[in-house]
Amino acid sequence: MTSGRRRKPLARGLLIGTLCAPLLALATPAAANHPVYVEGNCFGPGAGDAATGLRQSPVTPGTCGDYDGDGRIGRAEDRDGDNNYGSINAALTAIAQNGRVVIVASGTFPEVVKLAPTAGGNVSLEAAEGVDANIDAVVQGDPGNTARSAAPGIIIDGCGQCRVTVRNVMTRNWTDGVRVLGRSHVHLDELRAENNIDYGVHVMGRAKVSISNSQINATGFRADAEGPDQPDPGVGVFYEGRSKGSIHRSSVTGSALAGVASDDGAAGTIRLKLVQLFDNSTNFATSQRW
Ligand SMILES: [Ca+2]
Ligand SMILES: [Ca+2]
Incomplete structure (x- = not known):
């Protein structure tokens, strides 16, 4: 944890700031x-x-x-x-x-949120307790709805030495509620993913993603004024490629196809504990046998 090591009394911080201003000018825009x-x-x-x-x-x-x-x-x-x-x-x-x-x-945030730390950077994104932060592809009357509905809501693409935490946000009406790429290391806590048409959480590449205290519901069910959209495939949580994952104290329900699924490479590397799997077409599937 870098925060404890870096925290300093104010007076000492000011002194260091005075003596080392040229060095601080070279630092990253915001310390961790x-x-x-x-x-x-x-x-x-x-x-x-x-x-x-x-x-x-x-x-x-x-x-x-x-x-x-x-x-x-x-x-x-x-x-x-x-x-x-x-x-x-x-x-x-x-x-x-x-x-x-x-x-x-x-508030409602109609934006594709991109978390992409590099060079050992670490990012935490969270809503404060009691705050309803809805990352939503669709806002009534907004001209960007169609384009956003064809994109993932939260894209995480971090480096192997980076860590990403996302906590207490909702993501809805996207293709993927959350898409994780590359060699990212991610923890999703108190995530609510609903009505994403393809995947609630889609883990790709060699990413490692743990999920806790979260609800991934109604994946593959999304409709607009012209009627229901077609899911492709409509899986709650999918660990693709050689990714790895752990899900704890969470709920994955009402998916059009599978609740939790893994690819060939990820099969056997998924750990579930105290996970509610209900009303998915197939609750748990490996090797894409859904
Ligand atoms: Ca401002
Ligand atoms: Ca203001």
């Missing part, structure tokens, strides 16, 4: 123990059936997910030069994919 915040948002204007799309700035200060009370949310919050952001990807860029991003107010 300097979190940045993501604010929320709300729908509107109007209410109920009249509500359309995400609200834009300005909003009444302190409302509609405006955590810092400046009346700005979304892109305006991304651009105002402070340490709060209105979108998740802007915050990840601010920490240079090395550090902690905390979503501090409830």
Whole structure:
């Protein structure tokens, strides 16, 4: 854990900062123990059936997910030069994919979130307790819905020496709720993946992904105004290639095809404990025999 080792008393930190300013200027933009915040948002204007799309700035200060009370949310919050952001990807860029991003107010985030640490970087993305952070491909009336519906919601592509943690977020209406690539090392905790058409969690390559306290439900079931979409294949959690995984205290239900499945290379390297598998066409499958 780097945070404990790096934490220093303020006075000492200031002294070091004074003496070593040239060195600090060469450091990464945000050290691993300097979190940045993501604010929320709300729908509107109007209410109920009249509500359309995400609200834009300005909003009444302190409302509609405006955590810092400046009346700005979304892109305006991304651009105002402070340490709060209105979108998740802007915050990840601010920490240079090395550090902690905390979503501090409830909102819907229609963006393909990319977690891609390099060179030993470590990223944690989480919503604070009680915050509903919905990473959703579909927002009523938004012109980007079709393109987003054909993309994964959270893409994790880390290096072999990098570690990624994602906690307490929802991902819905994508092809894959979460797609993990390469040699990533990932922990997914309190993840809620629903109504993703192809996979809830899709682990590829040689990635290692543990999942705990999570619900992956209704994979392969998604509909728009023209009717239900066709799943391909509609698997809750799929460990593909030579990936490895462990799932603990989680629920995988209502998948169109398999609940938890592994590829030939991943077969035998998947560990399940206290996992609810129910109402999937096939609850558990190996070698893609679903
Ligand atoms: Ca704000
Ligand atoms: Ca800002």
